[in-house]
Amino acid sequence: MGKIVSDLAHNISGDLNVENMCTLAWKDNDYLALHWAVLGGFEGELAQHTYLCLFTKMREELMINGDLVLRNCWIVIPPTAVKGVLRHLHSLHQGTEKTKRLARQTVFWPGLTNDIATTIQTCTKCQYYWPSAIAEPLVQDTVSTIEKVTSDLFMFGSHHYLVYADRYSGYPLLSRFSSSPSSSDLIKEFRFYFSLMGTPNILRSDNGPQYRSSLFLDLLRDWGVQRPCRGHSENY
Structure with missing residues (x-):
């Protein structure tokens, strides 16, 4: 099962360190609470945890894979690892929609869409190559x-x-x-x-x-x- 997580991470970037992500997961109290909530079925006081409330509607889609939580086939990124994953996703400066599509192939965290949009909107290099006067079209799968x-x-x-x-x-x-x-x-x-x-x-x-x-x-x-x-x- 560990190979699944490694393959998913490789889809984002070949040098995305899964072991480092696992280390961050065990140091992140919110993510640990999510980990134990998935194992325990979101019962008891854990269900009232602010971070866990973001996952209650999708709790049936969550499972444990080693040290990480998966939502179906997406890695749930620990809050302390989000900035690093955003950096890898953003490294090619492909624009908002392409970066969102890349992220949605392999990873998930609450607020993913807004975080990607904010990161790209505040990037000088992205604004140079993707000027606001030329709106990037929304591409929908058919x-x-x-x-x-x-x-x-x-x-x-x-x-x-x-x-x-x-x-x-x-x-x-x-x-x-x-x-x-x-x-x-x-x-x-x-x-x-x-x-x-x-x-x-x-x-x-x-x-x-x-x-x-x-x-x-x-x-x-x-x-x-x-x-x-x-x-x-x-x-x-």
Whole structure:
């Protein structure tokens, strides 16, 4: 699992030090509180912690990976490490929207969007190359950017997982369940995936009962997604 965090960090910058981030995590009281809250299910007094309140609505998406917290497949950056990650994200001076897209591939922290915008707006070099008179267009992903996806259910340790990946880029999303997920559980996650990454044309999966249920097939039909009858995620 540690390799997942290293690979995500490498997507931002090849010299982003994950070990240093872990050290900062264990020295940051807010992040430690989040770490224990994820393990404890956000129960008791921890749920009233000011920093933790920023995560309560997304608590089902959080999991522990070594010393760090993940939100789905994004590293939750410790507050004391945010400035360093911002520095790496900003190092190429690519403008606000490109920097946001780079960040959203791998990392998360409350206020990420505003922090990136503020950093770039106050950077002399960015203002020189990206003058305010030339507004950088907002680029939105369209349905056609993700044509084919694959999905599978598997078990690791005592938990069940749902993986959903873009076939072109290989970029995965991961959901964790305490017990074997039902068709309704899959529908909830797939609606989130479609909203986040766009609606694919084709979904490949095995023929597990959740994927064959009438409820799940109705979801695919409503969203205009085809599922080949003989599709199998492991062989696709």
